Amino acid sequence: MVWQAIARKEVRGLIKPRRRRAGLALVALVFVLGGYLLPTTTASPETADLAPYLTGAVTLVLPLFGLLLGYKTIVSERESGRILLLLSLPHSRLEAVFGKFLGRGGALALVVTIGVVLASALVAYPFGSLQLGVMLAYLLVTLVYGLAFVSIGMSLSTFTRSGQRATAATFGVFFVFVVLWTELRAPFRIALDYLGLAGDGLPDWALFVYGLEPGMCYSRAVRAFFAGSEQGAYLGPDAPFYLGEWVALIVLLCWVVVPVAAGYRRFEVTDL
């Protein structure tokens, strides 16, 4: 089980230096702060209220830290030449990628878990109540969302040759997914309208394509599962099933698996 050794080394590298530890703690702090502030807005908060309350912050912070955790993993080792040392040991490339992903993702998962648990406790005490199942579900959805960005970051790291390019690509992904995506809806519709494929609103298939972005999937899942929303183009009563929350969850899982797997496929056959 060599990947465990690699994962352990990754986690140690993330936890030992004080600056990285502080950065990771910041993620947990976002959740804790949300859990602290939530009861000031309602009289008797529940655990489920935490999810929609935090969505705005989470969809900003988790992509940022997920990408930051992922984007240098392979490419920095490749640039410095350490990867030759790493692979001269009896590790396969699969184990290297898998171990690094598990180590980095595990570190993120750990701080998110700490944050969510503390936040739920702060919501529950002293005014609210705790629903353990809801907390676990929220934790699971949020973990999948965070891991999706670690996976995207790692795939960028395997697809690029230089650290500079990886940085640029990461910045691009962050900008497009987190900053720009909500603004893209209107141009998208206008473009389709120009092609004669859309009328006043987007057709269902176009909504599906537009809604594939991890942040959209995550906020849809949160709205449907924790806020009980049944409105809008995605969750409304006449929306088809593939715009619903379960499909969004499956898409999110795909975002965890596919990028890192594709990155590995590429990495497996490149010359170093």
Next chain:
Amino acid sequence: MSSLAIARNDLRETRQSKILWLLGATIMLGFGALTYAAGEFLSSGFDLYLDVLTGVFVLLAPLIGVAVGYKAVIAERESGTIALLMSLPHSRVELVVGKLLGRFVVAGALLGFALVGSGVVSLAVYPTFDFPGFVGFSLLVLFYTFTFVALATGFSMALSSSRRVIGAAFGAYVLLIMLWNQVVDVLVLILFRFRPSGLADPPLWAESAKFCTPLTSFTYLLDTTLGVGPGATGLDIGSQWFASNWLALLVLSAWIVCPPALGYLSFRSTEF
């Protein structure tokens, strides 16, 4: 047996200190004078005098305890004599226990000067002098002092320089004697999101936390057994589960046992 030898050695060194003898004499005279003055000017009964004495001891006894205890191990460590000491067939437990015993005796002697001074004078001043009551009072004061000797000795074992030990020990004095109730109140206020309901009707954990200091357990015991002193300050003692003499005694004993034990756990594996 060798812990007794260490304690004896510790006492032999202490006995040669002229300053300590001077201090003891000053304390004895001071308390005698205090007793005389209280009898002359405050008048009335012996109970009232014990109230005054409690007010003095509450602040002074821990200070003496900390001052006596903080050097116990760190002084040997910083001067290097601990290497000599450990080259003899003493184990580290014996060293720690012996030092603790020696410090208990020194603190007990200093407090004894104060108690004898005030006891002898009040025998003359107060016709209502209550001998068993005064002995009980003295035992409780000694018990209370030992908690701070143990605390300071614990720090003396755990920390690596006397500056840190002094900081920690006197910090603990300030925190436990002067600030503890306020700290707990602030914590309650923060957790209750600054609504006044938290302080108006404090939760049980906050009351237990306030009770668990040496100071509050000591004043509570004085109040319930002898009817002396302010009682559990800052606490509305009603039918809480923790409000019993046995538990207060247990709290004081725990403060004597736990800090040295924890200090030893860290001392066990330090290098000199």
